[in-house]
Amino acid sequence: MVPVIALVGRPNVGKSTLFNCLTRSRDALVANYAGLTRDRKYGEADIAGRRCIVIDTGGISGDETGIDTIMAGQSLQAIDEADSVLFMVDCRDGLTPADAMIAKHLRVTGKRTYLVANKIDGLNHDLAVAPFYELGLGDIYATTATHGRGVKTLMQAVLDGC
């Protein structure tokens, strides 16, 4: 069985950047514009010699209307399809109500979830991750997706859990 891993979280937290890092492609559209990647996108990753399917998603903002409702639907579908979910949050933004809403949904689904605190670069690690423990999702994996930092540790934990 090939593990399927979904990347979910608010727009702009770094999902497509991590997707590119994992799949070593530049296929997912990475941009500064919140919510640009509208559709789910599938890629293949080789994690320590093991093949995985990674799903990039357009993001859930927590107050969807119009097209964002569809985007949220895509994210919910990706969560459904996945064996494991990487729930990404942005250390620079800190904990937001939308993060709390997504965490609540993930707890209800009971899906194996890894909390990824991205954009840790230039921040004090302990101070930056502290607010996110409130989400009640256990261990927090701090990453800098743009440089691949923390990604190996994160993916080792994901594979160990598969």
Ligand code: GDP
């Ligand atoms: P998505 O909307 O969740 O897919 O987010 P993107 O992957 O498109 O990234 C949004 C922006 O955040 C882009 O400008 C990225 O270069 C930037 N970004 C992603 N990861 C990091 C990181 O670890 N540190 C910093 N400083 N910026 C990042």
Ligand code: MG
């Ligand atoms: Mg994206």
